[in-house]
Amino acid sequence: MMKKRGKAHGSGSGDDLHLKGRSGDDTLSGGVGNDKINGKGGNDTLFGGAGDDHIKGGTGNDTIDGGSGSDRLTGGAGDDVIDGGDGDDLIMGDGSGASASGRGGSGSGGVTVTFNDTLNGGDGNDTVVGGIGDDFVFGGAGNDILYGDDGPGSGSGSGSGSGRGSRGSGSGSHGSDGSHGSHGSHGSHGSHGSHRGSGSHGSGASHGTGSGADGDLSFNDYLDGGAGNDVLFAQRGDDTGVYTMAENLGAIDYYDGGTGYDTIILKFTLNELIDPGVQADLDAFTDFLAAHSDPTNDNGPQFNFESFDLTVRNWEAFDIVIIEGDNAPPSDLSLDNLSVDENDVGAIVGTLTVSDPDAGDSHTFAVDDTRFEVVGGVLKLKTSASLDHETEGSVLVTVTATDLAGESYAESFTIAVNDVNEAPTVSLANAVTSIAENSDTSGSTKIAEIVVSDDALGSNDLTLSGAQASLFSIVGNELHLNAGV
Structure with missing residues (x-):
């Protein structure tokens, strides 16, 4: 293990230090000045300090902090954590452009490399390149350009040979401040290829070609532009x-998902989300994705959000995240009616009103009694349900209102079940079903006792109807055959 610390000399300008680690886990600090630091092998911790530093992590899982100044930071092989700090930095997760999966040509066996880096541009206008691996790329403050895989440069090289596996062709870019291309897929005794290309800050391509099989890698990256005008x-x-509206008020951003099934996460405060313009944009974006989503295409049409300055293309899905900070839970819940008639299937009880400090917030409802539901803010019985006063004179129902941020408020209501005057039922008891021939009917003859069943609401008047009704009479609660019949 090696520890070195640069020291400033003179009146504030500092020395430009050249520090190199060894194969162990080194800690190197540049201090003030435009320093060059190379960690080489091992899991190194490298600090650039002030000045425009050039830091390479080398192999191993390195931690690099550029400090202030416009730094060029390269992680190299391994799972690196890089923070650009202040200044306009160039950050590359893998650096040498070793971004192809080498596969043996006529020889045996290939090798697959995976470097999962965490890269943070920090303040300033940064260019951050994830390179190979499933990387976390954060722009931080400033006007940043973020790449999940390759940088903007381009280049190519080729080589071929025969025999047991050796180096095949490589591809990558030199460009202005470009990084070298990868060795590509392994052929046999092939040359590394001559690097050529143009463009600033180029990095290696993600596949190489040679006499062996082509490498073709794709990596699942997480990219957050942060504040500022980001690409x-x-x-x-x-x-x-990831795009956060609150961080980008007044900024202009461009997000391109490229190929693959990509998801953009849109973060809003609750008040931002319920804005009618934002809601209209999200509805339109939903329709846009349904019409244009294509994981195989990296040249799809653009969509412009009108309520905030974000232009997107080549995304297949989106998620909404409500960030904390300004949401208050519902504070009260009222119901404008507390009774319902019995035997009324699907009866409406009343309208619910939610009190919420967040003006314009919307709510969903849940009811603990499965016979009830809330439709359009109205509490009602389901279409197959009714209540019976004789079984239960009242019902206790708890309704829970939940806002867009997941905050909720519950209130219990006692619903009275109204006793409705139900129709009486009539039956005959001790009925005479036949009269012997030649019986004396000079007086009225009792045929049956009339039994009335009722709920005791209202009075009952007995009448006779039918074709033979005139042959009978009602006497008290008895049915009589009239005299002389």
Whole structure:
């Protein structure tokens, strides 16, 4: 293990230090000045300090902090954590462009490399390149350009040979401040290829060609532009992009998902989300994705959000996240009617009103009694349900209102079941079903006792009807055959 710390000399300008680690886990600090630091092998901790530093992590899982100044930070092989700090930085997760999966040509066996980096541009206008692996890429403050896989440069090289597996062709870019291309897929005794290309800050391509099989890698990256005017290219793989409206008020952002099934996460405060303009944009974006989503295409049409300055293309799905800070839970719940008639199937009870400090917030409802439901803010019985006063004179129902942020308020209501005057039923008891021939009917003859069943609401008047009704009479609660019949 090696520890070195640069020291400033003179009146504030500092020395430009050249520090190199060894194969162990080194800690190197540049201090003030434009320093060059190379951690080489091992899991190194490298600090640039002030000045425009050039830091390479080398192999191993390195931690790099550029400090202030416009730094160029390269993680190299391994799972690295890189923070650009202040200044306009160039950050590359893998650096040498070793971004192809080498596969043996006529020889045996290939090798697959995976470097999962965490890259944070920090303050300033940064260019951050994830390179190979499933990377976390954060722009931080400032006007940043983020790449999930390759940088903007391009280049190519080729080589071929025969025999047991050796180096095949490589591809990548030199460009201005470009990084070297990868060795590509392994052929046999092939040359590394000559690097050529153009563009600033280029990095290696994600596949190489040679006499062996082509490498073709895609990585699932997580990219967050942060505040400022950001340009984000997720590129290959099933990537996740993150945009936060509150961080980007007044900023203009461009997010490109590239190929793969990509998801953009849109973060809003509750008040931002319930804005009618934002809601209209989200509805339109839903329709846009249904019409244009294509994981195989990286040249799809653009969608412009009108309520905030974000332009997107080549995304397949989106999620909404409500961030904390300004949401208050519902504070009260009222019901404008507390009774319902018995035997009324699907009866409406009343309208619910939610009190919520967040003006314009919307709510969903849940009822603990499964016979009830809330439709359009109205509490009612389901279409197959009714209540019976004789079984239960009242019902206790608890309704829970939940806002968009998941905050809820519950209130219990006692619903009276009204006793409705139900129709009486009539039956005959001790009925005479036949009269012997030649019986004396000079007086009226009792045929049956009339039994009335009722709920005791209202009075009952007995009458006779039918074709033979004139042959009978009602005497008290008895049915009589009239005299002389």
